[in-house]
Amino acid sequence: MSVEVIRAAALQGVAHGFLGRRGGVSTGDYAGLNVGIGSDDDPDAVAANRARALAAVVPGAALATLYQIHSAEALIVREALDGPLRPRGDALVSDRPGIALGILTADCAPVLFADREAGVVAAAHAGWKGAIGGVTDSAIAAMESLGARRDRIHAAIGPCIARASYEVDAAFARRFEADDPANERFFAPGRAGHFQFDLEAYVAHRLAAAGVARVEALGLDTYPDESRFYSYRRATHRGEPGYGRQISIIGLA
Structure with missing residues (x-):
């Protein structure tokens, strides 16, 4: 099976x-295109999957990834950053051709950005902590430092856990409402004392509020589609010993 590459109209050109689990060499619980260095998967399989992913999106480029920590930290990248010594953070920004920026997810929202005119791209890992902490704002600010303008930036939100699959407790909802009472709109009533959180809509709201020119949400739920995506929450609910990670990549040719 070839690597499945999901593309956004907003980033055309x-x-x-946005990659899932189709087209990889891993087996067992990690079957497919697992790119998680931190997983217990066979390291050789992970390396092969990362090479396949890169070749499917930006062939010939050097990959830059992070040790992701659910922060709002954005790093400007001018060289390959991969392997066990990669820096900590949750967003990558570059204006260098030949560098592919990669963000790993397994329910969190991957966000890819581009200002075509300035020749600046970015990739952000937006879990709930990073999203409320402002990781997308940090990515946009770093892009601007390289000459991008937010009124020219297009952004796309890739596969992530959707509201129907994302149950949270009341304390979680109160944290968002304390940050902004209008955030109540991203929570739908669930079972007693719980809510369903729309992470994708919240991230899209943050991007729109930041003034980016175009925001595209792909509307793909990682949790129920086992054949296509890895999901941390699904693996946890099943009591599985580990879970794979998928990658989203953007780069300048």
Whole structure:
């Protein structure tokens, strides 16, 4: 099976792709295109999957990834950053051709950005902590430092856990409402004392509020589609010993 590359209309003309688990060499619980260095998968399989992912999106480029920590930290990248010594953070920004920016997810929202005119791209890992902490704002600010303008930036939100699959407790909802009472709109009533959180809509709201020119949400739920995506929450609910990670990549040719 070939690597499945999901592309966004908002990023047309820029080398990019949101990848799932189709087209990899891992087996067992990690079957497919697991790119998680921190997983217990066979390291050789992970390396092969990362090479396949890169070749499917930005062939010939050098990959830059992070040790992701659910922060709002954005790093400007001018060289390959991969392997066990990669820096900590949750967003990557570059204006260098030949560098592919990669963000790993397994329910969190991957966000890819581009200002075509300035030749600046970015990739952000937006879990709930990073999203409320402002990781997308940090990515946009770093893009601007390289000459991008937010009124020219296009952004796309890739596969992530959807509201129907994302149950949270009342304390979680109160944290968002304390930050902004209008955030109540991203929570739907669930079972007693619980809510369903729309992470994708919240991230889209943050991007729109920041003034980016175009925001596209792909509307793909990682949790129920086992054949297509890895999901941390699904693996946890099943009591599985580990879970795979998928990658989203953007780069300048």
